[in-house]
Amino acid sequence: MFVLLSIFMTLPPLLLFGNDAPNAVAFAESAGLVFALGVLGILLAYGKPRDLKPRYMFVLTVSSWLIISLISSLPFYLSDNAGISLTDAIFESTSGITTTGATVLTGLDTMDQDLLLWRSILQWIGGIGIIGMFVAVLPFLRVGGMRLFATESSEWTDKALPRMKTLSRGLLLVYVVFSILAVLTYWASGMSLFDAFNHGLTSIATGGYSTSDLSMGKFNSDLILLEATFFMMIGGMPFFLFVREMHGQHGVLWRDQQVRLFVAILLLVPLFLTLYRWYINDDFDLASGYISTLFNVTSVVTTTGYASEDYAAWGSFSFVLFFFLMFIGGCSGSTSGGMKIFRFQLSLIVLREQLMRLLHPRAVLTRNFNGRAVSDEIIASMIAYTFIFLLCFMLITLALASLHLDFTTSLSGALTSLTNVGPGLGSVIGPAGNFASIPDAAKWILCGGMLLGRLEILSVVVVLSPAFWRS
Amino acid sequence: MFVLLSIFMTLPPLLLFGNDAPNAVAFAESAGLVFALGVLGILLAYGKPRDLKPRYMFVLTVSSWLIISLISSLPFYLSDNAGISLTDAIFESTSGITTTGATVLTGLDTMDQDLLLWRSILQWIGGIGIIGMFVAVLPFLRVGGMRLFATESSEWTDKALPRMKTLSRGLLLVYVVFSILAVLTYWASGMSLFDAFNHGLTSIATGGYSTSDLSMGKFNSDLILLEATFFMMIGGMPFFLFVREMHGQHGVLWRDQQVRLFVAILLLVPLFLTLYRWYINDDFDLASGYISTLFNVTSVVTTTGYASEDYAAWGSFSFVLFFFLMFIGGCSGSTSGGMKIFRFQLSLIVLREQLMRLLHPRAVLTRNFNGRAVSDEIIASMIAYTFIFLLCFMLITLALASLHLDFTTSLSGALTSLTNVGPGLGSVIGPAGNFASIPDAAKWILCGGMLLGRLEILSVVVVLSPAFWRS
Ligand SMILES: [K+]
Ligand SMILES: [K+]
Numbered sequence: 001m002f003v004l005l006s007i008f009m010t011l012p013p014l015l016l017f018g019n020d021a022p023n024a025v026a027f028a029e030s031a032g033l034v035f036a037l038g039v040l041g042i043l044l045a046y047g048k049p050r051d052l053k054p055r056y057m058f059v060l061t062v063s064s065w066l067i068i069s070l071i072s073s074l075p076f077y078l079s080d081n082a083g084i085s086l087t088d089a090i091f092e093s094t095s096g097i098t099t100t101g102a103t104v105l106t107g108l109d110t111m112d113q114d115l116l117l118w119r120s121i122l123q124w125i126g127g128i129g130i131i132g133m134f135v136a137v138l139p140f141l142r143v144g145g146m147r148l149f150a151t152e153s154s155e156w157t158d159k160a161l162p163r164m165k166t167l168s169r170g171l172l173l174v175y176v177v178f179s180i181l182a183v184l185t186y187w188a189s190g191m192s193l194f195d196a197f198n199h200g201l202t203s204i205a206t207g208g209y210s211t212s213d214l215s216m217g218k219f220n221s222d223l224i225l226l227e228a229t230f231f232m233m234i235g236g237m238p239f240f241l242f243v244r245e246m247h248g249q250h251g252v253l254w255r256d257q258q259v260r261l262f263v264a265i266l267l268l269v270p271l272f273l274t275l276y277r278w279y280i281n282d283d284f285d286l287a288s289g290y291i292s293t294l295f296n297v298t299s300v301v302t303t304t305g306y307a308s309e310d311y312a313a314w315g316s317f318s319f320v321l322f323f324f325l326m327f328i329g330g331c332s333g334s335t336s337g338g339m340k341i342f343r344f345q346l347s348l349i350v351l352r353e354q355l356m357r358l359l360h361p362r363a364v365l366t367r368n369f370n371g372r373a374v375s376d377e378i379i380a381s382m383i384a385y386t387f388i389f390l391l392c393f394m395l396i397t398l399a400l401a402s403l404h405l406d407f408t409t410s411l412s413g414a415l416t417s418l419t420n421v422g423p424g425l426g427s428v429i430g431p432a433g434n435f436a437s438i439p440d441a442a443k444w445i446l447c448g449g450m451l452l453g454r455l456e457i458l459s460v461v462v463v464l465s466p467a468f469w470r471s
Numbered sequence: 472m473f474v475l476l477s478i479f480m481t482l483p484p485l486l487l488f489g490n491d492a493p494n495a496v497a498f499a500e501s502a503g504l505v506f507a508l509g510v511l512g513i514l515l516a517y518g519k520p521r522d523l524k525p526r527y528m529f530v531l532t533v534s535s536w537l538i539i540s541l542i543s544s545l546p547f548y549l550s551d552n553a554g555i556s557l558t559d560a561i562f563e564s565t566s567g568i569t570t571t572g573a574t575v576l577t578g579l580d581t582m583d584q585d586l587l588l589w590r591s592i593l594q595w596i597g598g599i600g601i602i603g604m605f606v607a608v609l610p611f612l613r614v615g616g617m618r619l620f621a622t623e624s625s626e627w628t629d630k631a632l633p634r635m636k637t638l639s640r641g642l643l644l645v646y647v648v649f650s651i652l653a654v655l656t657y658w659a660s661g662m663s664l665f666d667a668f669n670h671g672l673t674s675i676a677t678g679g680y681s682t683s684d685l686s687m688g689k690f691n692s693d694l695i696l697l698e699a700t701f702f703m704m705i706g707g708m709p710f711f712l713f714v715r716e717m718h719g720q721h722g723v724l725w726r727d728q729q730v731r732l733f734v735a736i737l738l739l740v741p742l743f744l745t746l747y748r749w750y751i752n753d754d755f756d757l758a759s760g761y762i763s764t765l766f767n768v769t770s771v772v773t774t775t776g777y778a779s780e781d782y783a784a785w786g787s788f789s790f791v792l793f794f795f796l797m798f799i800g801g802c803s804g805s806t807s808g809g810m811k812i813f814r815f816q817l818s819l820i821v822l823r824e825q826l827m828r829l830l831h832p833r834a835v836l837t838r839n840f841n842g843r844a845v846s847d848e849i850i851a852s853m854i855a856y857t858f859i860f861l862l863c864f865m866l867i868t869l870a871l872a873s874l875h876l877d878f879t880t881s882l883s884g885a886l887t888s889l890t891n892v893g894p895g896l897g898s899v900i901g902p903a904g905n906f907a908s909i910p911d912a913a914k915w916i917l918c919g920g921m922l923l924g925r926l927e928i929l930s931v932v933v934v935l936s937p938a939f940w941r942s
Contacts, residue, residue: 276873315875316872316873316875316876316877316878316881317869317872317873317875319872319878320868320869320872320878320881320882321869321872323878323882324865324868324869347854347858348858350851350854350855350858351854351855351858351859353851353855354851354852354854354855355855355932355933357848357852358933359933376847377828379851379854380821380824380825380850381825381828383818383821383822383825383850383854384821384822384824384825384826387818387819387821387822388822394795397791397795398788398791398792398795401787401788401790401791401792402747402787402788404786404787404788405787406787407787407790407791407794407879407896408878408879410787410791411791425878461826462826462829462830
């Protein structure tokens with residue numbers, strides 16, 4: 001973990017130095033600091049024995065994300081760009097590393113390119129970070145029903161370690177290849193190399209940072225919207241299945257129940273919404289309307305957060321639909337946030353089981369997901385996740401409202417941070433607005449929400465619980 | 472059941488004839504029809520053998536509520552009062568019998584008194600109806616974790632039948648006594664006998680219909696607000712515990728975990744909200760402000776739906792808080808709607824269990840609620856309820872939004888109908904508004920929501936499921 005961490009930490013400055021950078025000094029300072037911390041980390045790690053108890057893993061995971069969020073704000077804070085306060089810098093970096101993509105910066109189109117690049121790279125790191133965490137840490141921690149995806153290789157025994165390394169290498173390879181593909185595709189479709197590079201990284205990471213205040217609306221190209229839809233979908237799928245496809249297990253992706261529902265949602269919801277919009281609008285161009293609907297729905301469901309136009313202005317039905325779509329999230333094992341599709345599937349399984357039991361009290365029923373039996377423990381852990389997700393949603397909404405943000409802003413702000421979508425709804429933080437105008441206290445609350453969401457909430461709750469530190 | 476039903480049906484006309492009634496003809500017609508139906512019901516019931524299979528119970532329960540909702544709209548529809556369409560009449564009666572209290576009528580202060588009385592009586596019948604259903608039907612149906620409250624007496628064996636009759640008589644007695652107490656208290660505190668009678672019935676039923684467009688604000692009396700708070704709390708408590716207290720099991724009410732949390736919420740939330748309002752307002756009278764806060768919070772948590780002033784105008788924090796309070800609901804076994812407090816407690820139990828398991832994977836844990844073990848079946852059934860509640864909430868919100876109701880109206884309208892609270896939030900259906908202006912289609916959707924909510928949703932879903940009719 002520490003080795004991986006220090007590599008991540010030295011990566012961004014190296015990449016950044018290749019570009020012409022108005023804030024070179026700021027980045028040099030930041031990089032030096034981060035590198036020193038990384039080396040310190042390695043030295044400390046070598047000093048200690050490998051203690052892989054749950055308790056240690058929890059602390060390590062939570063503190064890693066927290067520290068990286070704080071440290072990666074340095075370039076923003078130290079840059080010459082006027083008006084980035086410490087709060088704004090930390091908000092921007094937390095939003096980046098958690099692949100949320102909510103921004104407090106405006107005038108992106110004329111901003112220093114190295115800062116824009118740093119935002120995209122942060123999201124890209126965050127993307128591979130969450131994929132790695134899903135494979136290596138979460139199933140092991142039995143958090144939020146994640147044990148459903150545990151294989152022997154996530155048991156951290158000596159025997160499983162080599163297999164784990166193969167998997168990690170495979171994940172990194174797939175991630176890098178898709179990123180390069182995205183960059184090249186965008187470049188070939190008319191973006192500048194700089195725009196293509198940034199959007200390529202933030203598409204695969206389902207991050208959503210853009211180089212323009214208009215987000216993907218800048219390019220005004222249906223082709224690019226379709227390409228982005230494709231790459232966001234890739235980002236929202238379980239990467240370990242790509243690796244298994246690569247290792248010759250063909251069809252494993254398509255047979256996955258989670259992927260199937262994910263694709264079905266992205267096919268049906270935009271189709272339905274397009275027809276509805278066509279029905280209520282007299283002058284609605286079906287073709288371009290469909291592409292825009294498809295793109296923006298995919299952006300929200302994969303929790304990317306790009307926008308090609310102000311979808312919050314599509315009428316009340318769309319508004320409410322987008323609100324509920326923000327909950328869903330992509331597949332687990334992807335770079336997406338949200339509640340994740342498999343949790344809704346597990347809930348549906350429980351619901352069907354209960355309906356059957358109401359009618360046939362003595363029937364013996366078995367639960368199956370992807371051909372594996374679903375234990376009571378997994379269901380209970382999924383429930384716990386859902387309950388605490390909704391609890392956090394409520395508390396963050398109340399906290400934001402206590403700072404006098406309106407109903408829609410509070411509700412959608414809390415949701416968009418917990419699900420790492422990015423933009424909220426309403427006139428303030430909606431797809432056409434941004435987070436610059438909200439009070440500093442609200443920004444800190446949202447930072448907390450983003451980290452909670454990214455860490456599947458329960459991990460954080462465990463570390464914060466008194467029982468954790470007692471024994 | 473049929474006998475009980477026909478008694479209910481002949482009760483309202485008898486009561487109504489005692490009053491001076493401008494719409495006597497309408498009521499006579501309705502009463503005649505209802506009485507005929509009741510007799511028909513009895514005849515049919517005597518013809519058939521007592522088949523107490525779950526399937527039969529489900530159909531009987533759901534169809535009873537549906538039929539009563541439709542039939543009891545007759546006096547509104549047949550009355551001389553201009554402008555009550557069939558839709559409005561059915562909305563008003565459904566809202567009455569489900570003790571929701573959402574109204575499409577305006578000018579209540581000058582409305583024919585017999586119509587006002589009919590609204591209150593409907594809610595009073597709905598209140599005792601849901602209490603009876605809770606004891607006799609729901610635990611038996613294993614719906615939504617209700618089995619937690621099953622005793623031997625809800626098994627419908629021949630042996631248990633006499634005990635069931637004692638319980639029913641006790642419940643009716645307690646309900647009537649509290650209603651009379653409420654009427655007398657209100658009367659003694661300055662209400663007219665007519666107002667006292669109406670508000671007495673709708674307080675205990677946690678119904679919320681009033682005789683004024685200003686609701687309880689009409690009386691402008693802190694004393695009446697405090698009294699109403701007390702009677703709404705009574706209405707939100709499990710009535711079978713009152714019966715057990717009456718039978719000499721003293722302290723059983725206060726030892727009940729559900730009652731404790733219910734009381735704690737009603738003590739702490741208004742206190743906290745009062746302090747917050749005091750903190751942000753320069754001229755805030757603590758004493759009367761506290762009473763008003765207490766009253767309106769109690770009104771929403773017990774799902775009564777009275778208002779003494781427009782609490783939606785108390786600022787963003789209150790607005791959001793009231794939105795979340797609408798979910799909670801009172802205790803099960805009461806006349807309240809909502810998700811019910813014990814479901815949140817069960818969720819908390821699961822959550823605590825999961826947190827413990829994350830830290831101590833091998834620990835053996837037991838679940839307890841009110842000193843009884845909580846089986847996995849009860850948890851699963853509670854989960855199924857919660858999931859389908861949220862699903863219905865989402866679908867109704869989307870349906871309302873597709874009729875171009877705004878975000879806040881759609882969201883709070885769906886919620887207030889499912890939880891049987893009554894008023895929603897926002898400028899249209901908020902505590903200062905009413906449901907008159909929304910489209911007819913939306914009224915029908917809300918009627919469906921009210922019935923779904925009152926029947927604990929699952930019962931309805933079971934009856935509507937194809938599997939139910941197949942075998
Ligand atoms: K995002
Ligand atoms: K009510």
